[in-house]
Amino acid sequence: MSGHEQEIVFENVSKFYGEVLGINRVNLTIPPGITSLVGPNGSGKTTLMNLMTGLLRPSQGSIRVLGVAPDQPELLFRFVGYCTQYDSFPRGMTGYEFVHSYLRLYGRTDKESAEMAWHAIERVRLTDAAHRKIAGYSKGMRQRIKLAHAISHCPLVLVLDEPLNGLDPLVRAETIALFRALAEEGQHVIISSHILHEVDAISDQVILLSNGYVVAEGQIHGVRTEVEEHPMQILIRCPRPAQLASRIFELDTVVEARVHNDGGGLLVRTRDPERFYLLLNRLVVDGVDLESVAPADDDVHSVYEYLIGTDGGSI
Amino acid sequence: MNQRPWSLWRAQVAAILRLEIRKTLLARRGLWIYLLAFAPAVLLWIHAGLNLRHGRVCDLGKDSLIFAAMFQFFYLRLAIFFGCVGVFMNLFRGEMLQRSLHYYLLAPVRREVLLAGKYLAGVITTSLIFGSATALALAALFVHVPRTVTEQYLLGGGGLGHVVAYIGTAVLACVGYGGVFLVMSFLFRNPIIPAALVLVWESMNPFLPSLLKKFSVIFYLQSLCPVPVPIHGDWSFLAIITEPTPAYLAVPGLLLVTAMGLVLAARKVRRLEINYGAE
DSSP, X not given: OOGGGGXXXXXXXXXXXTTEEEEEEEEEEEOSEEEEEEOXXXXXXXXXXXXXXXXXXXSEEEEEETTBOTTOHHHHTTTEEEEOSOOOOOTTOBHHHHHHHHHGXXXXXXXXXXXXXXHHHHXXXXXXXXXXBGGGXXXXXXXXXXXXXXXXXXXXXXXXXXXXXTOOHHHHHHHHHHHHHHHHTTXXXXXXXXXXXXXXXXXXXXXXXXXXXXXEEEOHHHHHHHOTTSOEEEEEEOSOHHHHHHHHTTSTTEEEEEEOTTXXXXXXXXXXXXXXXXXXXXXXXXXXXXXXXXXXXXXXXXXXHHHTOGGGSOO | XXXXXXXXXXXXXXXXXXXXXXXXXXXXXXXXXXXXXXXXXXXXXXXXHHHHHHTOOOOHHHHHHHHHHIIXXXXXIXXXXXXXXXXXXXXXXHHHHHTOTHHHHXXXXXXXXXXXXXXXXXXXXXXXXXXXXXXXXXXXHHHTSOHHHHHIIIIISSHHHHHHHHHHHHHHHHHHHHHHHHHHHHXXXXXXXXXXXXXXXXXXXXXXXXXXHXXXXXXXXXXXXXXXXXXXXXXXXXXXXXXXXXXXXXXXXXXXXXXXXXXXXXXXXXXXXXXXXXX
């Protein structure tokens, strides 16, 4: 595989539903690992996922998923699994029948399909309920059986639209651990979610969407650094914050320094974090006592607020 | 997975059949199709039962003419027609409304193979229902006439050929109307509109120019019916075969019309998108 064949590539992709914009002029390259799509309702997350998996066709532009166009399902779904947000199932099926029946579409034998179905059901911890009708499942169980269906053929690319919806905290933690395990196996795991702190904890990179446009993409730290109009916040834990505050204004890029509410630290806002960290190094050499230094708004939630704002939708 | 395409497609069609036949054959919402198909057979069996009970002997010749009229007017133009509307219009549209079609589209199946599998499932389902209903109705004709008459009719009078022709025509009607309504399901959301349009087109068949007649299912089916219907009056045009076509041309002709419909449906399914919100 060449470099491009290991990535998901969107080239100038737009999708319109009649006159309504889905996404507009999207250029993206998604490498392996966990990638989160973040944005308010109607920002284009599901459209992007549906385009990637061929459920929608772009109005313009082209998409390649590991070198394969999404309009070739016979090739694409050999290595792509998609857990959609649609909470509906074929009528009258048990969880096991659902996963097993659709595995048969891969051309596998009954025995192979049965083994793979059980393996997937075990991975989502739904073995006990596998022979019950899906119609009687709870929301969380339905979410898990959809996930089992998506991972049942061991895909290289796993696309998950709001996969944590409806899961209780314990199952949510288990599911996130499963995503991590899949990513460590070298898979592309692409997640859309409204639960920002969880996305923040598991993502290797994020794609921020607003009104059909990609407003930022990349590793969270990199995206944060590019948000120049909002100075970076850094929390410095130290025993004498007032003394430290008097020293850091040597730099003209420091915009604000505020003693932390508990009196045990200083919250600094700076336009040039690199120079600020160099200054801190010098201060330590000069004997200033520092306990810890950490970015305070270097997370998805902050980046999201800065770029899209809290009025952008439900987050 | 290095299966050769044909063996893979065969396995995929078999998997689709397993999913679909269960849905179409055993669906509660398809109960009306069973009622439509088996109601005449039930009436004929009640009639036969009453005759047997009262020792009445019927005229098989007259009964076979009555059956011919029933087959052409009720089965072909009503029961099979609307049964196919119910089954084939729902193969894709029904799953779109149920929001479960995407599971098929997320499998490594060529869209054309999916179409073939679903169509085949529809043909098997409707053929089973209407083929067996036709056979059951025919059987009711034979139970209340003397055995020797039945044997003479079936073995010596070409009756067995009639039975095969009726069942075969019922199956071919499912094949033809199935293809028509499958393609219609991609063109219309409301099944009533295409059903009305096709019904009018099929009824107009006797008045159409020779070339247009051939783009109709009933044109071929009427030619395949073994017994002409002796009808006079205002509705006789429905029974008149204006251009009798031999079976060796009628069957390929009907299959050609069906194939044209399926090719059009294949083009549509290739570009099919999942947008449940718009449904």
